[in-house]
Amino acid sequence: MQMKPRVLLYPCPVALVTCVDEKGAPNIITLAWVGVASSEPPILSIGIRPSRHSFNLISKTKEFVVNIPTAEILEQTDFCGMTSGREVDKFSKTGLTPLEASNVKPPLIKECPVNMECILRQVIELGTHHLFLGEIVSVHIDSEILDEKGNIDYAKANAICYMPEEYWSSGKKIGSYGLAKPEVDLR
Amino acid sequence: MQMKPRVLLYPCPVALVTCVDEKGAPNIITLAWVGVASSEPPILSIGIRPSRHSFNLISKTKEFVVNIPTAEILEQTDFCGMTSGREVDKFSKTGLTPLEASNVKPPLIKECPVNMECILRQVIELGTHHLFLGEIVSVHIDSEILDEKGNIDYAKANAICYMPEEYWSSGKKIGSYGLAKPEVDLR
Numbered sequence: 001m002q003m004k005p006r007v008l009l010y011p012c013p014v015a016l017v018t019c020v021d022e023k024g025a026p027n028i029i030t031l032a033w034v035g036v037a038s039s040e041p042p043i044l045s046i047g048i049r050p051s052r053h054s055f056n057l058i059s060k061t062k063e064f065v066v067n068i069p070t071a072e073i074l075e076q077t078d079f080c081g082m083t084s085g086r087e088v089d090k091f092s093k094t095g096l097t098p099l100e101a102s103n104v105k106p107p108l109i110k111e112c113p114v115n116m117e118c119i120l121r122q123v124i125e126l127g128t129h130h131l132f133l134g135e136i137v138s139v140h141i142d143s144e145i146l147d148e149k150g151n152i153d154y155a156k157a158n159a160i161c162y163m164p165e166e167y168w169s170s171g172k173k174i175g176s177y178g179l180a181k182p183e184v185d186l187r
Numbered sequence: 188m189q190m191k192p193r194v195l196l197y198p199c200p201v202a203l204v205t206c207v208d209e210k211g212a213p214n215i216i217t218l219a220w221v222g223v224a225s226s227e228p229p230i231l232s233i234g235i236r237p238s239r240h241s242f243n244l245i246s247k248t249k250e251f252v253v254n255i256p257t258a259e260i261l262e263q264t265d266f267c268g269m270t271s272g273r274e275v276d277k278f279s280k281t282g283l284t285p286l287e288a289s290n291v292k293p294p295l296i297k298e299c300p301v302n303m304e305c306i307l308r309q310v311i312e313l314g315t316h317h318l319f320l321g322e323i324v325s326v327h328i329d330s331e332i333l334d335e336k337g338n339i340d341y342a343k344a345n346a347i348c349y350m351p352e353e354y355w356s357s358g359k360k361i362g363s364y365g366l367a368k369p370e371v372d373l374r
Contacts, residue, residue: 007230008303008339033225035221035222035232035234038316071361078362082365126230128226133311139192166341166364171348171356177354179262
């Protein structure tokens with residue numbers, strides 16, 4: 001059936017994006033409008049509404065960190081998307097732990113096993129959201145989610161999948177990239 | 188542990204993106220560098236390498252369709268990412284079924300329960316990938332994946348989650364957007 005134009009993309013990643021104001025006070029915003037824009041240089045896109053506090057912070061300080069939460073901190077993750085840093089100190093209220101980043105001022109979130117430090121390269125005005133393109137300048141991974149080869153064990157990463165407007169757990173591995181045999185006819 | 192800058196975003200959506208050449212011959216490219224850029228107007232971003240056949244087709248004809256596959260067509264999905272439309276007729280080889288779109292020339296894929304017809308609005312050159320921003324002008328949903336209220340039943344949608352470089356099934360619903368109670372202290 002045909003429907004009115006709307007975004008119906010799933011699953012979307014969930015990111016806890018950290019940023020700071022000009023005095024260094026940190027904030028956290030939960031975003032699902034996040035994607036990979038380029039592999040090299042590594043660039044992420046994040047869509048943010050101009051009304052959001054973090055929109056102003058990132059516009060001014062031009063730095064942010066994309067932290068990937070686990071399902072264990074689902075409630076804190078949802079909370080950071082439902083409240084404004086203008087009114088609430090989200091680190092204090094959620095109990096999430098800020099850690100110093102390597103190359104940028106916004107903190108990493110300790111409870112997130114992957115943290116990507118980004119420098120803002122470009123902002124594209126689109127409509128309800130502006131698209132911020134951030135180049136990843138440093139990456140941190142919690143060694144607890146790595147397997148013996150040093151790759152991420154996604155069972156341990158325990159990611160949240162955003163299926164608008166629901167949160168889902170990740171299921172099971174069903175294959176690896178390159179599983180198809182191009183010489184075999186699939187029909 | 189700190190690592191070299193690289194994209195480590197998960198889960199990523201998986202899209203079978205259809206496009207056509209100037210004579211109308213269709214192609215399919217599998218992409219995971221896909222994200223929501225804006226809710227209204229509804230805009231998707233897709234990152235494509237300039238070397239890809241679909242890069243040239245979309246650059247010329249400025250239309251594409253983002254089709255969301257199910258885990259049932261995982262092998263076909265992987266196949267369309269491993270082969271080039273310069274050498275292979277992917278519809279013919281995979282047995283996927285093209286359906287006429289409403290507003291654009293590229294076909295929908297019948298086996299994908301969600302299809303978003305897009306018109307190219309902007310291309311941003313970044314590095315290994317260019318980011319194509321497409322405005323969604325029409326949406327089709329297979330009514331078989333809708334619940335009694337007309338919302339997507341994600342258990343029926345049976346999405347593939349891309350965890351670089353693995354394919355995962357979606358798990359279970361663990362909550363709804365807005366589950367946190369802002370008045371409760373979470374620490």
